[in-house]
Amino acid sequence: MTTCSTYNEGATSLSKSRIRIARHEGYAVTGIDEESELIFVALMSRQCDDAFCMRICPTGAIVRNKDTGAVIVNHDRCIGCRMCIVACPFGAIMYDADRKRVIKCELCEGDPQCVRLCPTGALAFLPKKSAHLPKGDRLARRIVDLETRAVADDIPAARKEKDANS
Amino acid sequence: MPIPKGYAGNVVIIDLSKSEAQILPTDKFWREYDVDPRLWLGGDGLITKILWKDFPEGIDPMSTENEIIVATGPWTATAAPQAGRAMLGCISPETGGFSSGSFGWYFPATLKYAGYDIMIIRGKAAKPTYVFIDDREVSFRDASHIWGKETGETVRAVRDELGERYEGEIRVLSISVAGEHLVKYAVACGDATSCPGRSGGGAIMGSKNLKAVAVRGTGEIQIHSPKGLVDSSYEAINRFLKEEPTLKIWQKHGCTTGLATVARWPLRGTLLASNRAAADFPHLKNVGCLNCFNPCYHWLQLKEGRHAGTRQIGGHMTFLTTMLRNLNIEDFGEWVYYERLMQELGLDPASFSMNFTFAVDLFERGLLTLDDTDGLVLKRGDPDLIWDVAGRAARRQGKLGDLLAEAQGDLARTVGGEAVELAPAVKGKPSIQRDPRIQALIWSMGYLTSPRGGDWLRTHNTWELAFLPGNRDTYPEYIGKSNLELYQECVELLDMPRNLKKQIFGDPPRVDVEWIKGTKGKMLFMVWTENLVGLFNSLVTCMFGAATQFMMVAFGPSTYAEILNKITGWDVTYDELMLVGERVFNLQRAFNYRLKGWDYRNDRFDDKRSREPAVMGIYKGRTVPWDEMLQEYYAIRGWTKEGIPTAAKMNQLKMHDVASILPKLT
Numbered sequence: 034m035t036t037c038s039t040y041n042e043g044a045t046s047l048s049k050s051r052i053r054i055a056r057h058e059g060y061a062v063t064g065i066d067e068e069s070e071l072i073f074v075a076l077m078s079r080q081c082d083d084a085f086c087m088r089i090c091p092t093g094a095i096v097r098n099k100d101t102g103a104v105i106v107n108h109d110r111c112i113g114c115r116m117c118i119v120a121c122p123f124g125a126i127m128y129d130a131d132r133k134r135v136i137k138c139e140l141c142e143g144d145p146q147c148v149r150l151c152p153t154g155a156l157a158f159l160p161k162k163s164a165h166l167p168k169g170d171r172l173a174r175r176i177v178d179l180e181t182r183a184v185a186d187d188i189p190a191a192r193k194e195k196d197a198n199s
Numbered sequence: 200m201p202i203p204k205g206y207a208g209n210v211v212i213i214d215l216s217k218s219e220a221q222i223l224p225t226d227k228f229w230r231e232y233d234v235d236p237r238l239w240l241g242g243d244g245l246i247t248k249i250l251w252k253d254f255p256e257g258i259d260p261m262s263t264e265n266e267i268i269v270a271t272g273p274w275t276a277t278a279a280p281q282a283g284r285a286m287l288g289c290i291s292p293e294t295g296g297f298s299s300g301s302f303g304w305y306f307p308a309t310l311k312y313a314g315y316d317i318m319i320i321r322g323k324a325a326k327p328t329y330v331f332i333d334d335r336e337v338s339f340r341d342a343s344h345i346w347g348k349e350t351g352e353t354v355r356a357v358r359d360e361l362g363e364r365y366e367g368e369i370r371v372l373s374i375s376v377a378g379e380h381l382v383k384y385a386v387a388c389g390d391a392t393s394c395p396g397r398s399g400g401g402a403i404m405g406s407k408n409l410k411a412v413a414v415r416g417t418g419e420i421q422i423h424s425p426k427g428l429v430d431s432s433y434e435a436i437n438r439f440l441k442e443e444p445t446l447k448i449w450q451k452h453g454c455t456t457g458l459a460t461v462a463r464w465p466l467r468g469t470l471l472a473s474n475r476a477a478a479d480f481p482h483l484k485n486v487g488c489l490n491c492f493n494p495c496y497h498w499l500q501l502k503e504g505r506h507a508g509t510r511q512i513g514g515h516m517t518f519l520t521t522m523l524r525n526l527n528i529e530d531f532g533e534w535v536y537y538e539r540l541m542q543e544l545g546l547d548p549a550s551f552s553m554n555f556t557f558a559v560d561l562f563e564r565g566l567l568t569l570d571d572t573d574g575l576v577l578k579r580g581d582p583d584l585i586w587d588v589a590g591r592a593a594r595r596q597g598k599l600g601d602l603l604a605e606a607q608g609d610l611a612r613t614v615g616g617e618a619v620e621l622a623p624a625v626k627g628k629p630s631i632q633r634d635p636r637i638q639a640l641i642w643s644m645g646y647l648t649s650p651r652g653g654d655w656l657r658t659h660n661t662w663e664l665a666f667l668p669g670n671r672d673t674y675p676e677y678i679g680k681s682n683l684e685l686y687q688e689c690v691e692l693l694d695m696p697r698n699l700k701k702q703i704f705g706d707p708p709r710v711d712v713e714w715i716k717g718t719k720g721k722m723l724f725m726v727w728t729e730n731l732v733g734l735f736n737s738l739v740t741c742m743f744g745a746a747t748q749f750m751m752v753a754f755g756p757s758t759y760a761e762i763l764n765k766i767t768g769w770d771v772t773y774d775e776l777m778l779v780g781e782r783v784f785n786l787q788r789a790f791n792y793r794l795k796g797w798d799y800r801n802d803r804f805d806d807k808r809s810r811e812p813a814v815m816g817i818y819k820g821r822t823v824p825w826d827e828m829l830q831e832y833y834a835i836r837g838w839t840k841e842g843i844p845t846a847a848k849m850n851q852l853k854m855h856d857v858a859s860i861l862p863k864l865t
Contacts, residue, residue: 036429073486153492
């Protein structure tokens with residue numbers, strides 16, 4: 034979030050970050066131990082195929098960048114009516130009261146800085162056509178691993194049984 | 200002078216006696232306190248300057264005069280790595296001298312986004328109060344209904360009452376029962392997660408009837424070269440992830456095993472690892488403060504045992520070391536519970552466990568009787584007993600609780616007689632995690648010269664620990680290198696001028712058993728380390744960026760200079776930054792000398808045993824050459840043989856005002 038605002042606004046601010054982190058920190062409270070876990074969820078513009086913000090904008094200030102596919106705000110045309118904030122189902126468009134304009138994730142000209150600076154790989158930037166592939170592959174491999182282990186576990190047992198019978 | 204980029208731009212001074220807050224521009228404040236930001240940065244530098252001006256004479260730390268200073272720095276809350284830290288300072292309730300402690304999570308950054316580089320709290324509220332800093336608005340609120348609540352409940356109550364719009368919007372620095380009962384080592388705690396440990400800030404907050412400070416910050420911080428900063432941070436983080444040789448150990452076991460792994464420190468580290476395996480980590484997730492690439496918090500939830508269900512964001516080293524060594528408890532579940540308990544009660548685990556173990560010694564020698572302990576038979580290794588005593592100390596219940604709530608020096612004097620010569624303290628503050636074998640001479644010397652009394656956090660340097668024959672070779676398992684190979688690599692990676700390396704490690708610079716057992720170059724290395732600590736505590740950034748495994752081969756002054764220049768637009772260099780650290784350390788020394796008269800006579804362990812021939816380790820049968828080493832150290836520091844900073848040194852460090860005052864003090 035600091036990287037986002039620094040890169041895009043030229044100043045650091047959590048409230049002007051275009052990516053937001055919903056936090057459940059679950060600080061300890063005496064005598065209460067909730068079941069819920071420590072959770073951080075990153076929220077940003079989905080760059081929707083059918084973008085409501087783009088549809089509702091009365092001045093046509095919200096357009097799609099052909100190169101990056103990002104839905105971007107043309108600040109020369111934006112009149113600050115904030116209808117896009119109302120229309121966005123994800124709360125991913127915000128208002129920068131200091132600069133009197135709406136801001137949203139525009140994918141940093143195709144090289145999202147949040148992804149670049151993420152030290153753990155929790156964020157990734159993938160083409161939408163193939164984003165699901167590594168995920169499916171990882172799951173499939175886990176199944177393969179489990180099966181291999183199951184088979185390996187079974188072999189000594191089976192052999193023992195066989196030895197006992199012979 | 201305009202305020203450089205990277206600073207929030209304001210200072211808030213809160214007067215609890217009058218229920219008034221004064222907000223003034225940071226540059227005006229700097230002029231009042233004679234601060235050139237390039238010479239002092241922020242954090243510890245500013246705290247030291249403020250204390251130096253406000254307290255020319257000693258005070259009763261628990262009196263209304265004392266103040267709490269929370270100081271961020273130009274690094275804090277920017278896009279720089281590990282930007283979540285600030286320092287909390289005051290006159291120490293334990294020693295009566297200088298005190299400060301580093302803390303993080305999100306309170307410091309949020310304070311800066313609210314527009315403040317520094318927050319100073321003065322006076323005393325007439326009744327329990329908490330303060331809400333809502334960007335530019337500061338309000339004083341009644342805290343009668345939360346007085347008596349423990350840490351987590353306090354945070355929850357304050358956030359609910361102020362109506363945060365999403366979780367984590369409002370950040371709370373609060374005290375618990377220990378602070379309210381003026382336990383001398385009570386800590387303040389940020390968001391029930393990060394405490395400026397060993398600072399005694401909780402006791403001072405309690406003495407001011409201040410239950411909590413809540414802050415909401417929605418502003419922004421100007422940056423000189425935004426894209427340059429993002430690029431430099433990217434490079435620094437990636438260099439770290441690629442080069443830091445002990446990262447894997449850290450990621451797997453966190454800072455808790457840092458020492459156990461680096462050296463055969465008597466921590467029983469393998470025990471911990473096997474205990475850990477039995478515990479349940481829902482995600483084994485590590486979490487950190489703002490912008491942390493190397494987080495130290497572990498998310499723990501106990502599945503089995505009598506504390507099943509307890510969860511804790513923590514798993515920090517001090518809890519482990521003090522529990523194993525001072526309390527003699529080995530169970531993993533108890534360890535997690537201990538951290539949770541200390542946090543909830545608002546006790547500093549270091550001072551509490553040292554006072555407890557000291558009381559056991561006194562009890563066993565008959566210096567404390569059953570009458571003094573309210574009928575309790577004091578012993579180590581019994582968690583039920585110890586957790587019970589912790590509760591008593593935090594609330595000053597009974598004779599024992601009241602006794603243990605005091606600073607160790609005072610405790611020893613109250614008991615009197617032999618006890619005074621037994622207290623394992625320096626300047627009245629118990630010295631935790633001491634190395635009985637004196638394998639780590641630098642580490643051990645660090646207790647003596649620390650401006651805040653007995654701890655090593657201003658000299659955390661474990662370079663000597665891993666090489667001695669017989670020490671466990673822990674590295675191969677993780678990185679396929681022997682300890683000696685790894686340490687040789689660390690000598691290369693150390694961000695230090697080649698000349699200095701030659702002076703410390705020989706020519707060519709190398710570490711071997713001879714170096715470890717000897718004294719050559721050690722005091723020089725110690726001075727360099729102390730200056731480095733003074734530097735990153737003034738930026739403010741986290742010690743774990745500079746010293747993951749306390750090896751100082753990650754972020755060094757070069758990285759700090761590069762990133763700081765992007766933030767501020769300055770052109771500071773390696774040498775200039777190291778001078779900041781040296782300046783801060785020297786002023787802390789001068790401050791303590793002026794306030795308390797501390798000199799070479801106070802640079803020693805209070806217990807007689809430390810000054811007698813050692814019974815184990817390198818100096819077995821011999822006396823550790825404390826005084827010889829101190830003389831070498833003073834000489835390098837440019838101080839007198841009595842350990843007093845000289846006017847010449849002060850002038851050299853551009854502290855001409857201090858230079859003119861010093862001669863009048865002797």
